[in-house]
Amino acid sequence: MTVHFKQETFRDDYTYSNSPEAIRRFPFPFDKDEYMYSVNIEQHMPGPAKSPFEFPIDIDEHYVSEMRDRAITLAQDPKRCQSLPHMITAEWDLVELLMESMAKHYPELFTLTQDGDRWRWINRPLDIDQTFTFGDASTLPYPPMEYITRQCQGDFALLDQRLDNLWMDAGMITSQADWSLDFDIGMNFLEWHAPVPLAKDMAIFERALKFLLNLQQGRPVRRLNWTMTINPRLDTSPENYDKWGADRATVTPENVGRKVHLRVELQAMWRLPRSNAIVFSIRGYLINMDELVTVPKWARRFHRVLRELRPELAEYKGLTRYRQTTIDWLAKHDDGAPTSPGFQPD
Amino acid sequence: MNTDVMDSRPTYGGLRLDPRAKSHLVVVDGDGAPAVLDAFAGAEDELNRTTILCAHEDVAAGGLERLCALRAARLQLSGSSEDLLTEFERVLDGADMSVRIYVAGRESFIGKVVASAALRGVVPDSVVAERRGGVSRRVQCVHCKHIDEGVTASPYRCSGCGQHLLVRDHFSRRLAAFQGVRIDAEIPGEVPPAMELAS
Structure with a gap:
C-alpha cells in the first residue's frame, strides 16, 4: 500500500486536515445515539482493510507531521517522556513489538532485519537507517522507548504489574487529553484514574483492572475513548493548559465547523513477553465538524450524543463552554431520521 | 467506601503497634506526638526496640x-x-526488612516520608501513618512545576509563576503533592474567591 504523507501543523497556524479517505476510515466511537461509560474492551483483532483496525499499529497520512509535532513538544518539555529505572526490559519489549509490527504490515515504509541481537531498522518516511544491538541501550541515539516512540504515532504508557495492580512506570505522552505523565508516573491504575467522575461508582475501573491483570501474551485488546478539542492540537497537556485553555472560549456559530474537533482515542493493550509489563497505547484521531458532517449518519448521531450527554461528563471532558454552540450547529445536520446500528457510515 | 475522597489521595488509618516487627522506627512531626503516645504508652517491651525521630522546633x-x-x-x-x-x-x-515505619503529623510531611521510603523499596501501604494537625497541603503547579508548602485555600497564587491555581484532589505519592492547575485559563482574569480547603 502507498501512503501519501501530508505536510501539516498541529499548532500555531493549524493546517491539519483529513483527506476524504481519512474521513471514511475515521474510528467513529458511537454505535448508538447515546453515550455512557462501559468496560468496552474487545480483542484487538485485525479489522476491515483500510480501517484503523486493519493492523495492530496504524500508520496513516498524518504520520510524518505527527512525529514532527512530537519532536517539538519534547524539545520544549523533555519530561513528556519518562521511564523509571526498572522499566528498561519493558522498553526493549516495546521496541520489538513496534518494529516487528510496523515492518510486517508496512514493508514499503519500514524494514527490520534481525541477526541474533544485531538488528537493522530502516524507516523510510523519516529517513532513518539504524543498526543496533538489541538489549544494549548504548547502541541507540535515545533510550529504547523514546527511540521507537519518536517514530510511532500515538502516546504510549508502560505499565508494570505487581501487588495485584498496574503501575504507570514509563511513558511517552505528548498528545494527551489533559493528563500529566510527570505527575502521574509511579501511580497505580486506580490512582491515575481518580479524577474521572461517575466511573468509580460504577466500579468501571475495578473491573477493567481485573480484566487487564489477566491479559495474555499474543492476545491484545482495545477500546475506544473520546473527547473534544478546539483546533487540531495534539499537545492538550495540563502543562500547557494555561496556553490552550483560552481556545475553548473562541468558539462561535460561524467557526464551529473548522474549530471544534471530535478526538477519538484507539487504546490498545499488549502483554509484553520479557518484562510481563503491559503496553497501553493511546492512538489519537482528530476530525473537525465540517469533516464529520460529510457522513450524514455521524452528523445525526453525534448531535444526539452531545445533546444527551450527562453534565458531569461534559464538564470532565471540558466541553461545557462550547457544547451548546456545537449542538446548535449540528442540529442543522440532523433531520431526525433514524440511524442504523453500529459505527460505520451508511 | 467514601466516594467523596479521591482514590489518589491516601487515607491514613492511625498509628497501631505492629507486634510482629523486630524494631519500630517512628517519625514525628508537628502535632503528631499525641498519636505516638496513644499507640506506644505502656508498651515497655516494644519501646525497648523503638527509635523515635523528631525535629524539636516542629513538635x-x-x-x-x-x-x-x-x-x-x-x-x-x-x-x-x-x-x-x-x-x-x-x-x-x-x-533491615524487619523494621516497621510509623509516621505521625501533617499530611504533607507524611507524604514526604512515604515517598522517601518508597524510593528505598518500602511499599507505601506498609507505612503506618496518622494525620494530625492542620489541613494545609503541599501543591505542585502543573505549569511551572514549583511546589508550594502549606497551601490552605483554593485557588491560591503560585509563588513560582504567579498564576492562580485550583487545587485538584489529585495526589502524587512520588511527589508527595497535590496538583495545582490554572483556574482562569479559559477566561483570563476570571478568578473566583478563594475557599479554605476543608480537609
Missing part, C-alpha cells in the same frame, strides 16, 4: 517532653523538618 508544645518520658530505646532530635527527613533516610538505609 507542638509539650509534645517533646512527653515523647522523652516514653523512654524509647532511642530518641533522636533534629534541628528542622528537612534535617529530620535526612536523618530518617540515614536510619532507614541502615535498617
Whole structure:
C-alpha cells in the first residue's frame, strides 16, 4: 500500500486536515445515539482493510507531521517522556513489538532485519537507517522507548504489574487529553484514574483492572475513548493548559465547523513477553465538524450524543463552554431520521 | 467506601503497634506526638526496640517532653523538618526488612516520608501513618512545576509563576503533592474567591 504523507501543523497556524479517505476510515466511537461509560474492551483483532483496525499499529497520512509535532513538544518539555529505572526490559519489549509490527504490515515504509541481537531498522518516511544491538541501550541515539516512540504515532504508557495492580512506570505522552505523565508516573491504575467522575461508582475501573491483570501474551485488546478539542492540537497537556485553555472560549456559530474537533482515542493493550509489563497505547484521531458532517449518519448521531450527554461528563471532558454552540450547529445536520446500528457510515 | 475522597489521595488509618516487627522506627512531626503516645504508652517491651525521630522546633508544645518520658530505646532530635527527613533516610538505609515505619503529623510531611521510603523499596501501604494537625497541603503547579508548602485555600497564587491555581484532589505519592492547575485559563482574569480547603 502507498501512503501519501501530508505536510501539516498541529499548532500555531493549524493546517491539519483529513483527506476524504481519512474521513471514511475515521474510528467513529458511537454505535448508538447515546453515550455512557462501559468496560468496552474487545480483542484487538485485525479489522476491515483500510480501517484503523486493519493492523495492530496504524500508520496513516498524518504520520510524518505527527512525529514532527512530537519532536517539538519534547524539545520544549523533555519530561513528556519518562521511564523509571526498572522499566528498561519493558522498553526493549516495546521496541520489538513496534518494529516487528510496523515492518510486517508496512514493508514499503519500514524494514527490520534481525541477526541474533544485531538488528537493522530502516524507516523510510523519516529517513532513518539504524543498526543496533538489541538489549544494549548504548547502541541507540535515545533510550529504547523514546527511540521507537519518536517514530510511532500515538502516546504510549508502560505499565508494570505487581501487588495485584498496574503501575504507570514509563511513558511517552505528548498528545494527551489533559493528563500529566510527570505527575502521574509511579501511580497505580486506580490512582491515575481518580479524577474521572461517575466511573468509580460504577466500579468501571475495578473491573477493567481485573480484566487487564489477566491479559495474555499474543492476545491484545482495545477500546475506544473520546473527547473534544478546539483546533487540531495534539499537545492538550495540563502543562500547557494555561496556553490552550483560552481556545475553548473562541468558539462561535460561524467557526464551529473548522474549530471544534471530535478526538477519538484507539487504546490498545499488549502483554509484553520479557518484562510481563503491559503496553497501553493511546492512538489519537482528530476530525473537525465540517469533516464529520460529510457522513450524514455521524452528523445525526453525534448531535444526539452531545445533546444527551450527562453534565458531569461534559464538564470532565471540558466541553461545557462550547457544547451548546456545537449542538446548535449540528442540529442543522440532523433531520431526525433514524440511524442504523453500529459505527460505520451508511 | 467514601466516594467523596479521591482514590489518589491516601487515607491514613492511625498509628497501631505492629507486634510482629523486630524494631519500630517512628517519625514525628508537628502535632503528631499525641498519636505516638496513644499507640506506644505502656508498651515497655516494644519501646525497648523503638527509635523515635523528631525535629524539636516542629513538635507542638509539650509534645517533646512527653515523647522523652516514653523512654524509647532511642530518641533522636533534629534541628528542622528537612534535617529530620535526612536523618530518617540515614536510619532507614541502615535498617533491615524487619523494621516497621510509623509516621505521625501533617499530611504533607507524611507524604514526604512515604515517598522517601518508597524510593528505598518500602511499599507505601506498609507505612503506618496518622494525620494530625492542620489541613494545609503541599501543591505542585502543573505549569511551572514549583511546589508550594502549606497551601490552605483554593485557588491560591503560585509563588513560582504567579498564576492562580485550583487545587485538584489529585495526589502524587512520588511527589508527595497535590496538583495545582490554572483556574482562569479559559477566561483570563476570571478568578473566583478563594475557599479554605476543608480537609
